[in-house]
Amino acid sequence: MDQVFRALADDTRRRLLDRLHEQNGQTLGELCEHIAMTRQSVTQHLALLEAANLISTVRRGREKLHYLNPVPLHEIQERWIDKFERPRLRALGDLKRRAEEAMSDQPSYVYVTYIASTPEKVWDALTDADLTAVYWGHSNVSDWRPGSRWEHVRTDGSGIADVVGTVVESDRPTRLVATWAAPADEGDPGRHSRVTFDIRPHADIVKLTVTHEDLNDEGELRGISAGWPAVLSNLKSLIETGSPLPQEPWLVPGR
Template identity: 85%
Template sequence: MDQVFKALADETRRRLLDRLHEENGQTLGELCEQIDMTRQSVTRHLALLEAANLVSTVRRGREKLHYLNPVPLHRIQERWIDKFERPRLRVLGAVKRQAEEAMTDKPTFVYVTYIASTPEKVWDALTDADLTAAYWGHRNESDWRPGSRWAHVRTDGSGIADVVGTVTGSERPTRLVTTWGAPGEEGDVSGHSRVTFDIRPHGDIVRLTVTHEDLADEDERADAASGWAAVLSNLKSLLETGRPLPQEPWLVPSG
């Protein structure tokens, strides 16, 4: 929280967050066009925002795209606002919605979380069928080799897969890329969305970045936002405490 408040205390850094709120997924050059200072100075401000987890980055070829990450803002809300039973600030909801909006040629949803674990354990939690069943309510089944099929199979014994796709990138324990689609669309890879898991050491913990792109419409973006927040919270609890959350987050009514 100290890093978040320090980052928000500077007017320039607040302006950079405003620019990303207006248009998410900008390059350094695009941000510099709107800030009257040198690239080096803007880079330093962005580094502080990234250290505070207010900005996350995704590389796309030679470009480095910057995304507003609303998670620390919501933690401030939960700690300093909700406990006093004040109404939720609409502006925070607007920031979150804007963070999930992106152009069709850029990642649609980016979520960053930090987990007290190792890259190997995080990888296994994403790919081991029994572990995914414990916190996701589905078994992720595949041999996880590039080009292989994977399936998101219900745990009720029916054998029904609600999501299927192809493993397009697999570099244990740092990076996993899969396409996602309905079972009937399995052969139509072009119509699938794509999910990338980047798993990186961050000191003694792990930084997990989930990028979900090529979503079809606003409804899918909203589903991705709520779905990933719930699943990754459950994953974090399992790895850090040895058990998932006492209630499945996606089954608890909001509000």
């Protein structure tokens, strides 16, 4: 929190966050257009925001895209605001919802979390059918080789897959990329979205970045924006404590 408050204390850094709130997924050049200072100075400000986990970055070809990460702001809200003013200020929770139209007209979603674990354990938690069944309510089933099919199968014994796709990249334990579609849309490439899991060591912990892109519309973005934080919070709890959250977060009233 000390890093977060130091980052927010500077007007330039607050304006950079405002710019990303208005339009997420901007390059350094795009951000510099609205800040009256050198690229080097803007880069230094962005580095401080990234160190405070207020922004995350994703490489797209030669470009480095910057995304607002509202998780620390949400934690400030819960600790110092919500417990006093929850009825009137609940709308601040909407900062969890991020929509960006960076490289195309299709919306995308980026979520970053930090987990006290190893990259190998985080990888296994994302790909092991038994582990995903514990915290996700579905089993992720595949051999996880590039080009292989994967399925998101219900754990009620029905064998129904609610999501299917193809493994695009598989580099254990640092990067996994797969397409994502409803079974009815499997034969229509235009209805596929794409999920990337970047798993990076971060000192003694792990930085997990989930990027869900090429979403079909704002309605799908809203669903993804509510789903990923719940699933990844449950994953984090399972890895760090040995148990998922006591309630399935996607079933908590009001969320």
